[in-house]
Amino acid sequence: MNDTFELRSGDTHIEVHKFFPGSIAGVTILALTLQATFPVYVRRLDFLDLPLLITIYFGLSRRNPSTGLLLGTTIGLLQDSLSGPTVPLGLYGIAKTVVGFLASSIGARLDTEHPVARFALTVGFFVLHQAVMVLTRRLLLAQPEPWFNMHLVVAAAANAVLGVPLFLLLDRLRRSS
């Protein structure tokens, strides 16, 4: 099996990346552990969503909608599990499933390697993720939840700022062709 291969879409050639064995599972566990640990020490950074950034990154890199959405589902359900019984299983799961699917689908059509593209996509996916969560809360859980506030804008930008260097770091886990 080749380590990388190309998707052909019109005249564009988009490389699909593969990673070292165990790196996706390892990074996922690390992200979830950090997500559950660092608010203990720095509560003000709790708006950072490392599991979401991991979902976006692997979705954009793997460029396979099926694996992207399944990875998003797994990460989301694990995040639900670690968020305590007041968060029903499926709240983060549904949101990250949608993000994983769309990230993979967009990754299969566009070149998403440039930092500016990654920044913009992270902002977009963060807003989408929050929108799906609000929709789930309002429609399925009947919980009143505001659609928009300034905290969302700041959090989206902050996650994107963190995402760009994080994605560059994660690029090192790719197997060279």
Added chain:
Amino acid sequence: MVAIPSRHRSLALLAGVLLAQILMLAVQIKRDSRGRLIRVWAVSTVTPFERAGAWGVVKVRGVWRHYFALQGTSRENEALRTENDALKLSISQLQSKAAEADRLGALLNFKTSNEKVAMVGARVIGASAGTASRTIEIDRGERDGIHRNQPVITPDGAVGKVIEVYRDSAQVLLLTDKDSGVGAMLVESRIQGPVGGTGEPMLTMKYVAADDTVSVGEKIVTSGMDKIFPRDVPVGTVLEVKPGTPFKQIRVRPAANLDRLEEVFVLLTQEPVEFQKEAEAQSTQAQSAPAETPATAPPAAVKP
């Protein structure tokens, strides 16, 4: 050769996975089931890493405080650098130890003054993995006699209640969580009402009638009516009172510092707990302060 699934297969899979999760949500709401098995697996997987992380943070913090943080000052005088570093290193270590001793001393005092009350001390090893809830994870579980709905406190006041228990750890719902609530009353006027969280750092006191008199700065304690917390555990202080119909809007500053929890107590019974009054705390601090404080001495730690 890598097979790439067709667009239709992906869409069908997406629809299936979303439908399954929506059904799972519906089942949880209908049966009040919380997917215990999946949570146990997830928590069991992550808890060892959290423990290791907490250990690592303590070590890194120690190294940072004891060495790296002093590098900037050591450049000021090259000639005295070695001696200066050594002295500052000693001071830093002593400060760190003194602060830790103060903190642990306060906890020990609290426990000693409540010897008859069954309680378990616990270290905070994790927090909720997202902003959807405000929970912490502690390193005590079923093996230590922890059960659901047991109150969690610090010497400063109420923290929350245990909502999930595992073998070696437990999850605590903080008062600041949207779904949290504690039966409370105003100390002076004895007006009762639940105090709950909003997901923000401040709490709210609900169902206080518009014609009741509530003043800013008034203390709030538990009423014991929720059958979880014993009476008279400090909950917070009234920060802001806004008129409303039919109820006032009251914002409350939590008594315990819920943003910086490192050690907590889990009460195993509902026996009343004795909290040190502010005046007593100040008098204790004054008595324990040395007669002559050297210029380089660290600031006295604030005791509950």
